[in-house]
Amino acid sequence: MSTEAIERRVQASFAQTFRALERRLIALLDELHEQDGLLVSDQFNLARLDKTIRLLRVDLSAAGYDSAIQDQLAGIEEIKDAILAESGKLNLPEEFGAESESMLSMLAQGAEEELLTVADAAAGAVAQALRRAAVGGLKLTDLILSIAATLDIYEGQAKTLVTTTLHSLHSSVRVKHFTDAGVEWFLYAGPDDDVTREWCSHFVGTRVTPAILEEHASEWGREGKTPLRPVTSWRGGWNCRHELIPLLGKGGYREGPGK
Numbered sequence: 001m002s003t004e005a006i007e008r009r010v011q012a013s014f015a016q017t018f019r020a021l022e023r024r025l026i027a028l029l030d031e032l033h034e035q036d037g038l039l040v041s042d043q044f045n046l047a048r049l050d051k052t053i054r055l056l057r058v059d060l061s062a063a064g065y066d067s068a069i070q071d072q073l074a075g076i077e078e079i080k081d082a083i084l085a086e087s088g089k090l091n092l093p094e095e096f097g098a099e100s101e102s103m104l105s106m107l108a109q110g111a112e113e114e115l116l117t118v119a120d121a122a123a124g125a126v127a128q129a130l131r132r133a134a135v136g137g138l139k140l141t142d143l144i145l146s147i148a149a150t151l152d153i154y155e156g157q158a159k160t161l162v163t164t165t166l167h168s169l170h171s172s173v174r175v176k177h178f179t180d181a182g183v184e185w186f187l188y189a190g191p192d193d194d195v196t197r198e199w200c201s202h203f204v205g206t207r208v209t210p211a212i213l214e215e216h217a218s219e220w221g222r223e224g225k226t227p228l229r230p231v232t233s234w235r236g237g238w239n240c241r242h243e244l245i246p247l248l249g250k251g252g253y254r255e256g257p258g259k
């Protein structure tokens, strides 16, 4: 399966999760006592809101957040399999080095931790909105809108994390794997258009080695960024659209940088 297909699948699980949580919260708000659109600060309401706030993180899990993370981890495994299949096509050894495996688990663990942080922040922000409503001043309809907007922001964060993680993972695992297998040259492939970063525009369409990229790691718009992001996963910048494709020999491409 391609990285894009895995990405779409994981993004869909996160969208489903956040919609489910929103429905649960709205159903809960429906049961509260209100007067003129404002929450009544009676014991029933306060106890119920308090219980929800305590259960928010659990609610997120129940709504599917944990399984969306599992989905992403499964996607990471699929990327590994896809790379192995690709190496078979190029007649390269199919064995992943122990180092590649450990790098993969390290990156997967990092991705999982970041996604859990997003869940905590989302639960915290919704809890804050509920507390504000409980002390009055916020209409129930506004509270619902505010919760929906908050969840949208965190859903967006989770999705962006998925995109960047899967892409940089695919890129660095692939380069590492093919370098271990003896591949010297990679094609710096992808679009060369108005939004192409300056750094990328120097390499698009040429053959490069990780060492050549490393040599220019702090030039053409990449300077002054500390710590310097790794060239094989970060390339020209965050969410770079370019890819490093392994070549058999020199593949008939001129050596980069080309400009």
Ligand SMILES: [Zn+2]
Pocket: 197, 200, 235, 236, 237, 240, 241, 242
């Ligand atoms: Zn790029």
